[in-house]
Amino acid sequence: MAIPEGSDEIRLLIAPDDSVLGNGVGRLLSLRHxxxxxxxxxxxxxxxxxxxHWFKQPYTSWFLGDYVTEDGRLYTATPVDPVFILLPIFDEARMKKGDDLGKFRQLDEIMLIDDYPGYQHLLSVAENSMQLVCEVKEIGSSKFFRLDDSKVLGWLYHKVCRLKQTLLTLDKNYAAQDEKDTLSDAVSILSEYLKDDPWLKQLCSYLRLNLLEVTRKASEIELVPNAAESNQGFTASQFSGEIDKAKLQTVSLLVAAMEAPENRPKSTDVSDLVTFLSFVGVEFLLSGEGKVPLSSCHGKTICLFFSANWCRPCKxxxxxLVKLYNSLKLKGEELEIIFVSFDHDDYxxxxxxKRMPWLAVPFDANLHRQLSNTYCVDRIPTLIPLSSDGISIEEDLIGLIEEYGAEAYPFTRERREQLKAFDKAKREGGKLEELLAHEGRNYVISRDARQTSVSKLVGKTIGLYFGAHWSPPCQAFTTKLAEAYNTLMNTNDQCSLEIILVSTDRDVKEFELNISKMPWHAIPYEDKTRQDLCRIFDVKEIPALVLIGADGKSVTTNGKAMVSLYGAKAFPFTESRIRELEAALIKEGEALPAQVKDVKHEHVLKLDMAKAYVCDCCKEQGRFWAFSCDVCDYDLHPTCVEKAS
Structure with missing residues (x-):
């Protein structure tokens, strides 16, 4: 760590490592507390x-390599939300008087503080963080900021909520005491970074806390000293005595309270949301029929849906999500979704x-920015369920719903694990009817719409073909698969192979066009089983061929490679059959000469292995063994070679 100019002492600093801070290059700044x-x-x-911060025990020093430093203090660096540090100078900059809201100022003007050039290094940080608590006006390419009291109080309220939750997890005694006392403790810790007037007074007034009691508690908290800076380096009054757990706990509490939004966990409490909305002046939510009181959220499972009209994944x-919402409503589930817009304007x-059947927060870009910051939204669409009952929430809720639909409810990790277990049972259970059929459908269809009962397929080798008509690779593989399928059907009356199309076409017309060229069966296009099978076998790309043995259990998910390489010879597509084919190829190669001289070509031809080639003699496609020319692009089937005498 660099030491300020004029100091020749070495000090020990514990800070987040390079993996957290990137390149690890830092700058020491002198700022006002x-x-x-x-x-x-x-x-x-x-x-x-x-x-x-710094700690010191009596009579301590540090051994650093071959050097001994007499300064036994241990310095620690902990993240701090820059809003705390910038709040006083933004308050002064607006020059508020009485009922006058004050002036809008540009950042470089606000951050120009006499004797404190360090603020100039925070310009980019300030622009990102202070939008949470300021009104912002844009004139051309310039931005003007003015602190907004209601936004500051809303931001402080959420800080108190986060700190209150942290207190409950750190010490079981907090869980036993009155909630108002815990709230008072949280505010007293925050008060170490807030001026009494106006912020602490206003916060206590809103929370109905006694200001004198809060400040008394704050005076009893033994805080770890800050590291002040002077021209000679770090200077601070001596701090003696042992470092006890209470002091270390105070540091962890301050870190929880002071962390910037990207470093803290998501708030997942319905009461917090309702209180926050009412706190910042939101009196109602919107529905398709008009205004809805905030109290309508109580007693329901609430999900916040962050989305925007300009976002294709959102649309x-x-x-x-509409399908899931309507389905759960019909079942009588107490679910409510609240839309938080990322749109650019009210229109x-x-x-x-208007496409949503649920509720919405009235359009307010600054309010929506605060909500997205509070709930750590870093992408859209995002769906965040709020819970106050300690249920562990599944973080990737969008993916969960895309995979399982309404079955994903109640959106917990336990539910996802349960659904995964169901998928595994279908994949490995050996029951074809459970895999391909359900209560509403027990058949597959052919290209002329004839129905075949799934029960008639039991005991056969099944190939689940995942493909789409719009995909050129699928069209090419369909030709190969049809060739292998027809070969098996025509040469083996006892062949027990059935192919079933699992369509990934974009609409039913494409599906009908696709199956019209196929001699096998298909899952009906409108049936959800198509999506279920893609998920169960983790199909990420098409074409794909999943093969299921006669016992109903999955044999391989790599059927495409088997058919492409060996065609009909690969049947019944087991590992033992592939080993037989590989052994036969090796034996065939051993019986062929390493090189030959053919009368049709001027160069020596060498024995080579190729997955596919076209014979330059008969013009037919070949596989595996070929006699090839190293000089020019010339290949022959072994059977097309005419050896020179």
Missing amino acids: PKCGNAICYLLSNDVLQEI AFTPQ KFKEHF
């Missing part, structure tokens, strides 16, 4: 601001919302 205004040392690395996923918001 947000409460007392004193100069405090901070570490800025890759736009992550960290506050430096593709929304119909799936686009309304265009997107």
Whole structure:
């Protein structure tokens, strides 16, 4: 770590490693403490601001290689949300008087602080973070900021909620005490970074806490000292005594409270959402029929749906979510979805919302930005279920719904594991009817719409062919598969092979065109089993051929390679059959000469192995063994060779 100019001492600093901070190059900044205004040392690395604390035990020193440093203090760097640090200077910059809201100012003007050039290094950090608590106006390419009291209080309220949850996890005694006392403890810890007037007073007033009680508790908290900075390096009053668990716990609490949004866990409490919305002035939610009171959320499973009209994945996923929502409503489930828009204006918001049967937060770009920050939304579409009952929530909820639809409810990790177990049972259970049929359909169809009962396929080798008419690779493989299939059907009356198309076509017309060229059966296009089979066998690309043995269990998911390589000879597509073919190929190659001189070609031809080639004599396609010329592109079937005398 670099030491400020003028200091020749070595000090020990514990900070996040390079894997967290990127290249590990940091800068020490002298900034004003947000409460007392004193100069405090901070570490800025890759736009992550960290506050430096220090510990000291009596009579300590450090052995660093061959060097002994008498300064036994241990410095630690912990992440801090830059909003705390910037709040006082943004408050001063607006020059608010009475009921006047104050002035809009540009960032470079706000961040120009006498005797503190370090703020200039935070311009990009400030632009990203302070939009949460400021009104922002754009004039041309310039942005102007003005602190907004209601946004600041909303942001502080969520900080208190996060810290309250952290207290409950750190010490079981908090769970036993009154909730208001825990709330007071959380505010008292935050108060170390807030001026009493106006923020602490307003926060206590809203939460109905006694300001004197909060400040009294704050005075009893033994905080770890900050590292102040002077021209001679770090200076601070001596801190003696042992480092006990209480001090270390205080540091962990401050880290939880002070972390920037990207470093903290998602809030998943319905009451927190309702309280926050009412706190920032949202009096109602919107539905297709008008306004709905916030109280309608109580007692329901609430999901926040972050989406936008301009987002293609959002527009593709929304119909799936509508289908799930309507299905669960018909079953009487107490589910409600609340749309949070990422649209650019109110018109686009309304265009997107009119396709949704659920509720929405009224359009407000700044409010939506706060919500996305609070719930750590880094992509859209995102669906976040809120829970206050301790249920572990499945994080990739979009993927879960795309795979399982309404069966994904109630959206927990336990439910996903249960569904995966069901899939495994179908894949490995050996029961073909459970895999291919269900209560509403027990048949597959042919190209002329004739139905064949799945029970008649039991005991046969089944090939599940995943393909689509629009895909050129699928069209090419369909030809190879049909050739192998027809060969087996025509040469072996006892052949027990059945191919079933699992269509990935875009619509029913493409499906009908696709199956019209196939001599085998198919899963009906409108049947959900098509999607289920893709998921059960983890089909990520087409064409794909999954082969199921006569016992109903999966033999291989690599049937495409078997058919492409060996054609009908690969039947019944077992590992033992492939080993037989490979052994026969080796034996065939051993019986052929290493090279020959053919009367039709001027160069010596060498024995070679090729998956596919065209014979330059008979013009027919060949596989495996060939006699090839190293000089020119010339290949012959072994049977087409005419040896020179």
